[in-house]
Amino acid sequence: MTTTQRQKPVFRFAPSPNGPLHLGHALSAFINQDMAKASGGRLLLRMEDIDLTRCTPDFETGIYQDMDWLEIDWEKPARRQSEHFGEYQATLQTLIERGLVYPSFMTRGEVKAEVTAFEANGGSWPRDPDGSPHYPPHDRGLTQAERGERLGSGAKHAWRLDTKRALDELGAKLDWAETGDGETGTIKADPAAWGDVILSRSDAPSSYHLSVVLDDALQGITHVVRGTDLFHATSVHRLLQSLLGLPAPIYHHHRLITDASGRKLSKSEGDTGLAELRAKGLSVAGVRQLVGL
Structure with a gap:
């Protein structure tokens, strides 16, 4: 890490590859990216895959595809927690x-x-x-x-x-x-x-x-x-x-995306994933609108 990198604010988006990303993840990724850009900072991606039973390479690949589709610019490579036990x-x-x-x-x-x-x-x-x-x-x-x-x-x-x-x-x-x-x-x-x-x-x-x-x-x-x-x-x-x-660090806890009943979106509940929205032809601008940005 260079001195210049060390002086910049550093943000991270840290999903778990245990299911498809949904709109709640999109909101968090967008806010991280927007705050990093506004502050001239850096954005990192971390795979929180300590659960070796539920986390899979396929879900990790899906995250990379979703990030690319959402036009989230992050520094590569991602850090995998499973490599640091x-x-x-x-x-x-x-x-x-x-x-x-x-x-x-x-x-x-x-x-x-x-x-x-x-x-x-x-x-x-x-x-x-x-x-x-x-x-x-x-x-x-x-x-x-x-x-x-x-x-x-x-x-x-x-x-x-x-x-x-x-x-x-x-x-x-x-x-x-x-x-x-x-x-x-x-x-x-x-x-x-x-x-x-x-x-x-x-x-x-x-x-x-x-x-x-x-x-x-x-x-x-x-x-x-x-x-x-x-x-x-x-x-x-x-x-x-x-x-x-x-x-x-400084903490910024943002609002959640919920369904009609007020329940927060969840991978375990099978809420609509970003890949499905992408397949239906939704644009990145459309996703930002859906999450209220």
Whole structure:
């Protein structure tokens, strides 16, 4: 990277190649491109393909075709997260050695059963901003000997961030600079609202949270432009950035594209993909109009 490149604002569009891109992705790509051009900055493309089961080369090829059709000008080559698992694992190991993460052994079914039983007795189990219950505290309280015994037996596990311990170690309030469609200015981060998030699983060497903050730092991203569905997750990202000594980008969370019922568009729900719109003869100008630009 040259000195001139380093001085320019750096944006990134970071889809997951686990399905066809839809209008919501088009909006995000357009906003990233428009903001990069307006600031004289650079636009990078990242393939967030840590899910090796759902992400495929065909979907990745489809993304390149959609980007070309939308006339999005990005710097090649794209970064593939699947090619950097070693970097994520090395960073995770430093957090393990610092005692800031712990192995968690409960299955989703066991967590659900405990939460259901607790709430059936009138209790109110804490939930994260997405509505998922916090992970129970049992594994966080295991001794090193107990953890070692379970790990040594080959018990299936994930690695979770000990959020309270991490916040206690930092001893400082976290915030971020926001320029998006909702709240703007300095936003107070609240990582505790998420409980102990997963940083690595047996079927995925890195979680979204861990890989995204490392990638943004390694790629020199100065402006993170993404949908408002990730607004609250920024609290977790700011915590990880602070723990790892990484720079904090400026964040811009933009509106979402929704269907008639108000549900955000989703690849998993089979919403109309850009390739289908292209096949029907829609122009790039037409796409921009559909997403309100």
